[in-house]
Amino acid sequence: MNIFHDANRKQIAGRRRTDWLLHILFVTATSIGVIALCALLIDILLDGVTRLQPDLFTNFPSRKADGSGMKSALVGTIYMLLIMAPVSFIFGVGAAIYLEEYAGKNRFTRIIQLNISTLAGVPSIVYGILGLALFVRLLALDKSLIAGALTMTLLVLPIIIVSAQEAIRSVPKSRRDASFALGATKWQTVSRSVMPSAIPGILTGVILAMSRAIGETAPLVMIGALTYVAYLPEGLKDSFTVVPIQVYNWLSKPQVEFQELAASGIIVLLALLLLMNFSAILLRNKYQKNV
Known part of the structure; x- marks a missing residue:
């Protein structure tokens, strides 16, 4: 023993x-x-x-560091988000609803699901190449704001679809069965029973995907987003730039003043990311209380 x-x-x-x-x-x-x-x-x-002074947000980029700002880059980022958000939400959430609620669980659906999951991990430069071939050359949108926004939409779509599917899948089956038992149709069940419970997770996934998009540079460089823009885009076909590209432009210059401007641009970008992540938490908590 x-x-x-x-x-x-x-x-x-x-x-x-x-x-x-x-x-x-x-x-x-x-x-x-x-x-x-x-x-x-x-x-x-x-x-x-x-x-971090008001001139940073009110001045356009300049070849002189003292008068240089990021107004065009900041506005370009906001414009791109305003285009991306509704387009990616409609197509991403729509695809998730179809795959989870309407599509049959067969081999074809499993192949689509596997491809979507794979695309969520593809390097962003691949989406830049796809955007260059599809939007810039095939659709002749040139180096425009709409081409950049659609390219970034392709980047975040797989992420939104996967997160929306997880949110929809987390809704208990008993809620669907109760809705059907009361005589509701398929769409009524999805829109009035499933989606209110899934919307916190969906919104969180969408906002986090948007926050990833505003920090990406490679896809926009591939489609030809300019590194020096001293004006604001007035239409969807105008040239544009975004904050990460402006920061990259400043970092490429040897002067210490431009390095400081790049650091301030990074701080602004981090503040935007933290604000979006914080808003995702607030929206999730708000909707969870109302469900």
């Missing part, structure tokens, strides 16, 4: 030692990432906080 007790004690001690070592490993890995992120944020704040 003592032999078995000793063996059990050794096994328990070995497991505890392994757990402790893994705990230390995980804490170390997390600490390295957090420390690197904090160091990067502190460096950006120290470089860019002095440039």
